[in-house]
Amino acid sequence: MMNAILIAMILALLIPIYEAWQDEDIWQKMLAFASIATKTSIMFLVISVLRGDWMIGVVGVIILSVGNAGLMLLAHLIRRMNE
Amino acid sequence: MMINVLSDLCIGLGIVFWFWGTLPLLGKRSVLFKLHSLSVADTLGSMSIIFGLLLKIPNQWSLLVLALISLAIWNTILGYVLAYCSSSGGQDER
Numbered sequence: 595m596m597n598a599i600l601i602a603m604i605l606a607l608l609i610p611i612y613e614a615w616q617d618e619d620i621w622q623k624m625l626a627f628a629s630i631a632t633k634t635s636i637m638f639l640v641i642s643v644l645r646g647d648w649m650i651g652v653v654g655v656i657i658l659s660v661g662n663a664g665l666m667l668l669a670h671l672i673r674r675m676n677e
Numbered sequence: 678m679m680i681n682v683l684s685d686l687c688i689g690l691g692i693v694f695w696f697w698g699t700l701p702l703l704g705k706r707s708v709l710f711k712l713h714s715l716s717v718a719d720t721l722g723s724m725s726i727i728f729g730l731l732l733k734i735p736n737q738w739s740l741l742v743l744a745l746i747s748l749a750i751w752n753t754i755l756g757y758v759l760a761y762c763s764s765s766g767g768q769d770e771r
Contacts, residue, residue: 595685599688599692602692603695606695606696609700609702610702621759621763622702624759625702625708625712625715625759628759629715629719632752633719636723639744640688643733648740651740655747658744658748658751662751662755663751666754669758669759669762669763672762673762673763
């Protein structure tokens with residue numbers, strides 16, 4: 595059951611990866627990257643439950659709680675450079 | 678037994694929401710349209726998946742509740758920031 599869940603999650607992860615690869619517009623790319631970041635950190639949590647290893651889960655929660663801050667800083671940086 | 682079925686249901690619902698929120702990324706719509714579908718369906722799906730995991734492993738609730746809270750807060754703020762930054766140019770809106 596958990597393996598099927600993981601395979602479905604990897605399939606869902608392929609969509610933003612493809613979008614980030616094929617779209618030239620920087621904001622569409624940023625959006626796809628934000629989606630990839632959230633999806634991979636949720637996958638970290640699922641894998642940590644699957645293996646019963648909470649060190650992996652801690653890494654996923656850290657990415658969830660501070661990782662988006664980096665994306666926000668990057669968005670402001672890109673906006674300043676476009677001005 | 679009942680709890681297990683419920684948690685699998687939550688995780689399955691979350692994956693359906695993920696596909697629902699991410700498939701509009703492939704279209705030729707504007708950034709704001711994609712941001713809306715992503716921030717609503719994707720965040721709800723992620724929260725549903727984490728809630729399913731919380732039902733499965735209740736003894737690590739502190740970590741999972743932290744993940745839930747940070748998802749709810751950060752993704753909302755990130756949505757606002759991305760919308761603000763991407764719409765300031767004025768000429769790239771479709």
